[in-house]
Amino acid sequence: MALDLRVSLDKGSLQAQLAKLSHGEIRTATAYALNMLAANGKRAVVDQMKEVFDHPNPFTLNGFFVRLATADTLSAWVASKDYAPNGTPAIRYLGPQIHGGQRDMKRSEKALAALSGGQYWVPGPGAPLDQYGNLRPGEMTRILSRLGLMHDAASNLTDRTARRLAKQGKAAKGQRSEYFVARERGNGRPKGIYKLVGPGKVTAILLFTPRAPTYRVRLPVDQIVQQAFMARQDRVVAAALRRVLKNRLGG
Structure with a gap:
């Protein structure tokens, strides 16, 4: 408006x-x-x-x-x-x-709705931020792509891309799954998007919240x-x- x-x-x-x-x-x-x-x-x-x-x-x-x-x-x-x-x-x-008052849902929140249960997000402790304190745009693109949520299907990580990564010596499976949805114990509610950053080590990139900021x-x-x-x-x-x-x- x-x-x-x-x-x-x-x-x-x-x-x-x-x-x-x-x-x-x-x-x-x-x-x-x-x-x-x-x-x-x-x-x-x-x-x-x-x-x-x-x-x-x-x-x-x-x-x-x-x-x-x-x-x-x-x-x-x-x-x-x-x-x-x-x-x-x-x-x-x-x-x-x-x-x-409350803010509207971001475009990325709408894209993540199927995984977040329609929740909002705030940056987590492991979120890469730019000099203005915002999530780097490339990070959200990677999250949506790895999780298969890009509106343009060609932008999602495909089997062909996975094979190319494998040829470069990268773990294709890992490249496709380093981002994942973490859930709360007990009720199974999605609590955020986490990233595997090393053997047995994860960090929270996005944290979900049911209430609009x-x-x-x-x-x-x-x-x-x-x-x-x-x-x-x-x-x-x-x-x-x-x-x-x-x-x-x-x-």
Whole structure:
């Protein structure tokens, strides 16, 4: 779901300051001021993400954009990107941070549902993480492939691949089974994806949890943008006035 926040100016106040300008110049100045304020609001959101999140990755920091105002529309928006060509848009996992509450299931959790019993996952002690604290994408791909859960069947480890691994001196059977589902004693509930890392030695890569992770509000985007707007409104209006007057006088 897209998040759109309209930034509005007190156009009556702005027009009073620009009373000597033409109607077109007033609208141009208003659009310029709106765009400056919206851009500042977006920067404030990014700065807040850096404050409240532990090493947010560039994709997350780039999860918002400014929809520019024009002299015809006089509306500028700080909007979330609700589409990502090669993955999940940041707003899908930022939503609970913005509004609080439970997050939606990840694509990988849906792919693992047949083995996890429809549970969620969190990184285990043996999970390989990137510099931002997230599970490395290649690790999830390997897990899904080894367990035969890739949507593209050709991406799963096939008998042909197993034979190739054997020729390279690798244990084909081991390559296909180093990831496995560990279960709780007694009730047999799936408790996570474990990996065989040595003779008799295993480590937890993913740990399953029946409840969706719940988050408190940490990124109140509406409030952040409005505060940034109020803090800079007067300066931005003055800058818009100077810009229009400078253009009228030819530079």
